[in-house]
Amino acid sequence: MSWIGQSYYKIASTRAGRGVLRAGLAGLRACGLLREFRLPLEALALDHPLAAELQRLWSRIHWAGTDGMMPPEQLLAVVRLAYECPVEGDTVELGAWVGLTTVHLAAACQARGRGDVFAVDTFAATKERGTTYASAAKYGGSTLARFHETVRASGLERRVHAHVGLTTEMADRHRDRPIRFLFIDADHSYDGVKADFETWSPHVAPGGLIVFHDYAIADVRRFVDEEVRGQSWLEPLPGRVDPNVFAITKSSEPARRARTPSRPALAAAAIVR
Numbered sequence: 601m602s603w604i605g606q607s608y609y610k611i612a613s614t615r616a617g618r619g620v621l622r623a624g625l626a627g628l629r630a631c632g633l634l635r636e637f638r639l640p641l642e643a644l645a646l647d648h649p650l651a652a653e654l655q656r657l658w659s660r661i662h663w664a665g666t667d668g669m670m671p672p673e674q675l676l677a678v679v680r681l682a683y684e685c686p687v688e689g690d691t692v693e694l695g696a697w698v699g700l701t702t703v704h705l706a707a708a709c710q711a712r713g714r715g716d717v718f719a720v721d722t723f724a725a726t727k728e729r730g731t732t733y734a735s736a737a738k739y740g741g742s743t744l745a746r747f748h749e750t751v752r753a754s755g756l757e758r759r760v761h762a763h764v765g766l767t768t769e770m771a772d773r774h775r776d777r778p779i780r781f782l783f784i785d786a787d788h789s790y791d792g793v794k795a796d797f798e799t800w801s802p803h804v805a806p807g808g809l810i811v812f813h814d815y816a817i818a819d820v821r822r823f824v825d826e827e828v829r830g831q832s833w834l835e836p837l838p839g840r841v842d843p844n845v846f847a848i849t850k851s852s853e854p855a856r857r858a859r860t861p862s863r864p865a866l867a868a869a870a871i872v873r
C-alpha cells in the first residue's frame with residue numbers, strides 16, 4: 601500500500617480523523633480539485649440513465665473518500681455490466697467490505713429499475729482455509745457499521761440488504777429469488793473462489809451474469825481458466841471487459857433470444873459502449 605494509503609487509514613482510524621478527512625474532501629471537491637478522481641464517465645452520455653444515477657450517487661458519496669478496494673475504471677466496468685445485464689432478478693455481491701461497490705451496484709439497479717442488491721460478507725477479519733480476509737481491525741474488528749454508513753449516505757437503502765456471514769452459508773436465502781448479476785469478490789484463494797462459484801451460480805437466472813473480480817490474482821485466474829471457461833452452460837461475453845474483471849453469461853436459448861437487441865435496445869447500447 602502506498603504511503604498515501606497508509607496515512608489515510610491512520611487518520612481514518614479515529615472519529616476526529618474521519619471528520620477532518622470528510623471536511624478536507626468536501627473542501628477539495630468544492631474547489632473542483634477532486635474532479636480528476638472521478639470515475640471515467642466519458643464513454644457514457646451524461647443524460648444516459650446510468651450516468652445520471654452515478655452523478656446523483658457521487659453528489660452524496662465520493663469514491664475517493666470511501667475506503668473501497670476497486671480502482672475506478674474496474675468499478676465502472678462492473679457497474680456498466682450490472683446495468684446492461686438484460687434479465688430480471690437481484691444482484692448479489694460476495695465480499696462487500698465497506699459498501700462502496702455495493703452502492704455502485706445499487707445505482708445500476710436503480711438506473712435500470714431492476715432488483716435489489718444483497719451484500720454478503722462476514723464484515724469482520726475472518727480466517728478460513730488459511731486465508732486471512734481483509735483486515736477489519738481499523739474499523740474496530742467489524743466493517744458493518746461503516747457499510748451501513750456508506751449505504752445510508754448513498755440514499756439507496758431501499759435497494760440494499762446485508763447478509764452477515766460466510767458466503768457459503770447464505771445462498772439458501774436466495775432459493776426463491778433469481779439472481780441476474782453475481783459479483784464474486786470475497787475469498788480470493790482457489791478453494792474460496794471455487795466454493796463461492798459452486799454455491800451461488802445455481803441461483804443465477806438464465807441470461808444472468810457471473811463476474812469475478814481480481815482475475816489478475818493467480819488463484820482466481822487459475823480457477824476461472826481451469827474450471828469456468830469452457831463449461832457448456834456458460835458463454836463468454838463478446839469483447840474484453842477489463843483485464844482484472846472476468847465476466848460470463850449463464851446461457852439459455854430463451855435468454856439468448858432475449859439478448860438479441862431490438863432496435864431501441866441497439867440505440868441504447870450505442871450510447872453505453
Ligand SMILES: C[S@@+](CC[C@H](N)C(=O)[O-])C[C@H]1O[C@@H](n2cnc3c(N)ncnc32)[C@H](O)[C@@H]1O
Nearest residue numbers: 668669670695697721722733734766767786787
Ligand atoms: C476484497 S474485499 C471486497 C471489496 C469490495 N468488493 C470493494 O471493492 O470495495 C473482500 C471482502 O470479502 C469478505 N470475505 C472474504 N471471504 C469471505 C467469506 N468466506 N465469507 C464472507 N465474507 C468474506 C471480507 O470480509 C472482505 O470484506
